[in-house]
Amino acid sequence: MKSALQPREAAARRPGPLPALWRTLCKYKYLYLLMLPGFVWYFIYKYLPMYGLIIAFKDFNFSKGIWGSPWVGLKHFEFLFSYPDFYRIVKNTILMNVYELLFSFPAPLILALLLNELKNVVFKRSIQTVVYFPHFLSWVVFGGIVIQLLSPNDGLVNQLREAMGMETVHYMIRSEYFRPIVILSLILKESGWGAIIYLAALSGIDPEQYEAATIDGATRWQKLFHITIPGIRNTIIILLILKIGTMLDYGFEQIYVMYNPSVYDVGDVLSTYIYRIGLQDARFSMTTAIGLFQSVIGFILIWSANRLARRFSDSALW
Known part of the structure; x- marks a missing residue:
């Protein structure tokens, strides 16, 4: 009888999920306090704004408010997909992201590999x-x-062209030059910072593997x-x-600073288009519809x- 009751008594004395959760919170309270500002930031700036998504299905009016504005269903989405310029803007956004994926994404990796090969510590840190x-x-x-360097009047690039007997080129108003300039400037600005992640990953490789490969005569x-x-x-897979x-989002600040009506x-791209019709033309329902479209496609x-990453490799986000 005693042995039969022991499992029941042990189960009765076993703490429930709430006491166990409370003990975990108390044990790691300082770590959770450190995480709290991040959670509050995400809640305020990422989750609370989702309430405003409903204006994509309304004809939003400031005087009437979000709930007072009339429902229009999918009117803004229908206009969006029938608007000829929308497809041009989506095409520009996708092309810019494809070029970034092909040229800018590998740049931090290549830079990190080059820095990893440097043996002189002082020179490496300087670079x-x-x-x-x-x-x-x-x-x-x-x-x-960048704009000053490419200026047709006193830009360094055009001064070099003139010194070599070549004609001056107005780079920033020529459509065929704009995308390469944007991608190149992105590589120059962000490759060094992006290389930090790869350098951290490289530091985790066991040096004994290189020693063994050297003994085996590997180049x-x-x-x-x-x-x-x-x-x-x-x-690499996670960052990819x-x-x-x-892919349907591209840096607003870079494009806004560098582009002009000529290009x-x-x-x-979508981010600059949203700024123009949303803030300048006050068409908030339309811009919300575009933002919702971006989010859905981005999630897909x-x-x-x-x-695909889970199918062909052993690493994924979830």
């Missing part, structure tokens, strides 16, 4: 400082530097392809998934990329 510095400049400053290229790249593969999820045909892309 890191130089390539990190542009990240801390705002796009207003960095974009102004540097063989070490790169058989040790270094596989060692940071998971990091996150990048694919933002709207190739430089106007990141979900699909994550599924």
